Amino acid sequence: MLDTQVKNELMTIVDTGRYLDRPEELACYAYDAFVVEALPDAVIFPETTQEVSDIVKIASRYKVPVTCRGAGTSVCGAPIPLRHGIVICFSKMDKIIDVNTRDRYIIVQPGVVNVDVQKALAPFGFFYPPDPGSMNTATIGGNMAMNAGGPRCLKYGVTIDYVLGMEVVLASGDIIRFGSKNIKDVTGYKLSSLFCGSEGTLGIITEAILKVRPLPETVKTLMVTFDDLDNTAKAVTDIIGSGIIPVAMELMDKLTLNTIEDVANLGLDREAQGSLLIEIDGVKEACEREMTLIIEKVKENGAIHVQEAKSEVERERLWTARRSAYGVFAKLAPDIVSEDVTVPVSKVPAMIRKIIEITEKYGLKVGVLAHAGDGNMHPMIPANKADKEEWQRVERAFDEIFQAAAALDGTLSGEHGIGLAKSDYLPLVMNKQTIDFMKKIKQAVDPDGILNPGKFV
Amino acid sequence: MKKKTPQNCGKCGLCLNVCPVYKVLKEEPASPRAKLQLIKAYENDTLSSSPLLKEIMSKCLMCGSCTTNCPSGIDHYSTFMEMRRKMVEDQGETPAIKSLTYLLAREYRLKFGAGLARTGQKFVPDLFARNYKLGNIPLKNFPTLNATPFRKAHDVIIHPDKKPVGKVVYFTGCATNYLYDDTGVATIGILKHMGYEILIPRDQTCCAIPLLFHGAADRASKNITTNINALKGHDVDAIIVDCSTCGEALTNEYPRFIEQQGQNPSEANAIAEKVMNILSFIDQQFDRLEFDPNITEKLSVTYHAPCHTKNNFNAHIIVERLIERLPFVDYKRAVDADECCGGGGTFFYEYPEVSKKMVDKKIENAKAVNASQWLTDCPVCRMNLAGNLDTDDPLKVLHPVTLIYSALKDI
Numbered sequence: 081m082l083d084t085q086v087k088n089e090l091m092t093i094v095d096t097g098r099y100l101d102r103p104e105e106l107a108c109y110a111y112d113a114f115v116v117e118a119l120p121d122a123v124i125f126p127e128t129t130q131e132v133s134d135i136v137k138i139a140s141r142y143k144v145p146v147t148c149r150g151a152g153t154s155v156c157g158a159p160i161p162l163r164h165g166i167v168i169c170f171s172k173m174d175k176i177i178d179v180n181t182r183d184r185y186i187i188v189q190p191g192v193v194n195v196d197v198q199k200a201l202a203p204f205g206f207f208y209p210p211d212p213g214s215m216n217t218a219t220i221g222g223n224m225a226m227n228a229g230g231p232r233c234l235k236y237g238v239t240i241d242y243v244l245g246m247e248v249v250l251a252s253g254d255i256i257r258f259g260s261k262n263i264k265d266v267t268g269y270k271l272s273s274l275f276c277g278s279e280g281t282l283g284i285i286t287e288a289i290l291k292v293r294p295l296p297e298t299v300k301t302l303m304v305t306f307d308d309l310d311n312t313a314k315a316v317t318d319i320i321g322s323g324i325i326p327v328a329m330e331l332m333d334k335l336t337l338n339t340i341e342d343v344a345n346l347g348l349d350r351e352a353q354g355s356l357l358i359e360i361d362g363v364k365e366a367c368e369r370e371m372t373l374i375i376e377k378v379k380e381n382g383a384i385h386v387q388e389a390k391s392e393v394e395r396e397r398l399w400t401a402r403r404s405a406y407g408v409f410a411k412l413a414p415d416i417v418s419e420d421v422t423v424p425v426s427k428v429p430a431m432i433r434k435i436i437e438i439t440e441k442y443g444l445k446v447g448v449l450a451h452a453g454d455g456n457m458h459p460m461i462p463a464n465k466a467d468k469e470e471w472q473r474v475e476r477a478f479d480e481i482f483q484a485a486a487a488l489d490g491t492l493s494g495e496h497g498i499g500l501a502k503s504d505y506l507p508l509v510m511n512k513q514t515i516d517f518m519k520k521i522k523q524a525v526d527p528d529g530i531l532n533p534g535k536f537v
Numbered sequence: 538m539k540k541k542t543p544q545n546c547g548k549c550g551l552c553l554n555v556c557p558v559y560k561v562l563k564e565e566p567a568s569p570r571a572k573l574q575l576i577k578a579y580e581n582d583t584l585s586s587s588p589l590l591k592e593i594m595s596k597c598l599m600c601g602s603c604t605t606n607c608p609s610g611i612d613h614y615s616t617f618m619e620m621r622r623k624m625v626e627d628q629g630e631t632p633a634i635k636s637l638t639y640l641l642a643r644e645y646r647l648k649f650g651a652g653l654a655r656t657g658q659k660f661v662p663d664l665f666a667r668n669y670k671l672g673n674i675p676l677k678n679f680p681t682l683n684a685t686p687f688r689k690a691h692d693v694i695i696h697p698d699k700k701p702v703g704k705v706v707y708f709t710g711c712a713t714n715y716l717y718d719d720t721g722v723a724t725i726g727i728l729k730h731m732g733y734e735i736l737i738p739r740d741q742t743c744c745a746i747p748l749l750f751h752g753a754a755d756r757a758s759k760n761i762t763t764n765i766n767a768l769k770g771h772d773v774d775a776i777i778v779d780c781s782t783c784g785e786a787l788t789n790e791y792p793r794f795i796e797q798q799g800q801n802p803s804e805a806n807a808i809a810e811k812v813m814n815i816l817s818f819i820d821q822q823f824d825r826l827e828f829d830p831n832i833t834e835k836l837s838v839t840y841h842a843p844c845h846t847k848n849n850f851n852a853h854i855i856v857e858r859l860i861e862r863l864p865f866v867d868y869k870r871a872v873d874a875d876e877c878c879g880g881g882g883t884f885f886y887e888y889p890e891v892s893k894k895m896v897d898k899k900i901e902n903a904k905a906v907n908a909s910q911w912l913t914d915c916p917v918c919r920m921n922l923a924g925n926l927d928t929d930d931p932l933k934v935l936h937p938v939t940l941i942y943s944a945l946k947d948i
Binding site for chain 2: 100102103104105107108109111112113125151152153169171172174191193195214216217218343404406407408409410411412413414415416
């Protein structure tokens, strides 16, 4: 419970309906899709930047931790209020402020759901490329704080590549604005790079100007299966190596395909050892040429079945299958850990071999899933956290997976973020001076450490 | 006794954007994910029963969209139903809901209640009816009760005018019996036209879904037994329902309930296998319909897919296809045709502020397509949609069977 004085002051900013602190309500803000949970003392729903600023000023004065949350779909524990305090939930600060496709931008509040941005743009023939698996639920504020990616980021880049400008509330309660409506803007530091991906540790995003793109003329989607997982991975390396950049290239292994098929009944090939869901887009003629080349490359690597989606319905089915992977794995055990180590694309076959070797060594089940075109792995391990012995094996396996990725010039996280899941592993990919430099930045902007404390800095 | 929920929720949150209540409230406790978390905490004794916990559990339309869309295959629907029962056991029920379940638990009470209410409706002063609301619906917009209950007004066995092609049982549900006899009249009219002999068992009663939603398992048990006895053992082609919620109860809940009671579910299973939504039945035998050739003008029609049609029978696609096939219809789909209207059994009464937002959006989008008829195959949806339109609104809400029946050729 917050101190009565603090609560009373906060209640002057929002009405009763936007302040929750009964145990049943707090229990609903203790989790995201990661395995660690912690209860907040209060949950507050601002609707304007000024309200956020006023809330943070109070928190700053009383040194109460503040953790921000959108829809709570993070898979690394980023919105978990580890040190309790206030959760600022942005779900009700959800207005689309301006859609301007002539100048190619959209201005939104942080609580707008990713898919609603797409819906607002589609009638104008535009889209916003970052497409995390949770895009139907996840908010733009959360996407930005985590610098979210998604399958089509292979071609289009991740969230940070689409941020033109931001409004941020600092730990002091001060409101700052930077960037602009311009595609080109080198005025001052590129502060968006500082806040986008800061996981709520440096400031609170209250508004964003995002770059948008015209929808491509043609989209082609291909499902390819292999009788060997290693060949599947080599096909990825070959395609990217030949200079083609597909929109997405999703790799799924046999266990993943079968687990999805058990639930969704989509007619996936249960016998295949590996599969690739490949999508390309652009001008029709270019797509056709690229498609021919891709088919050549997969056949060279021993593809046994190549099938093009013939309709939008069929395409949607394939993507539904891919997007449901995390959910279907969740039902295999009480808990699921999905990490997102990333390696240069030429190292994808080696990394997959490592993942299989390590999980076999620890006697664990693993689903190998990857945004393979950009080397972004998603090994998913279903396990029971209550089973201490098994959980230890899970932790050891991930230790080794992180080490293996680092040894292959890879990195800890391609798109999920560090959160609570990977903070211990930072030294694997960063030297002490770099970690100290991040700490200095944190110290400078949030001297009392009230913003999302207990996380990676 | 607390029974463990053996299902694994990965907390992915994909249920949030399919939950109509979450989409309006934008608060986690409204979400299916949160409800599962709270149930887990309650079962592990880390969270005790409370009026607030009960309220969170009740603030749910029981639409089943989370169950349909969950990638982990969790059966939220049954889990929530069971938790609601426990909450009523722990916390009791509000007087209004208590009297509803009391009423629905016995056919004679229902009959008596309907008679009283009908008399009451006549005596409600106009001024009072104009100004007061029940839930989100103004009193004046409630349907008037049937002059005579539908089943009382019709024979037990109805013969077609021609040589029968088959035989069906008709489970009318309470709504057709007491509120919307036009649905019943149209259903038997169409079935007769198609050449079916119709059996309407006298001793059927409320399907018990409202009782199960409100945790009145004991009362539900009696209704379920009564209905199984009324429906079993008939040598018929199908057991026809005109309401998807009744259909869902007969298909899924009855066998499950009987099994939970430790009894043999074979009778319930045999019934479940024969249950069919009237609209799917018509769709399958569309060629048996002959339409009045004098109807030359096309009627513009839109459709609202009830959640229980969508999530239990997955039949909204069939219904839309059927509507499109009607030669006298120009079907205009509303953008949110398959979104929940906020009716949800008694939800519109318990949470009018949430329900109102949903229904207003539905009305806005239905009006945008400029249709004159708004079809829906659930009596609660119909009551909610019609109840929130002005009485003199040109848009009329009815069951698809009424429209189909009105266009049939006399034979």
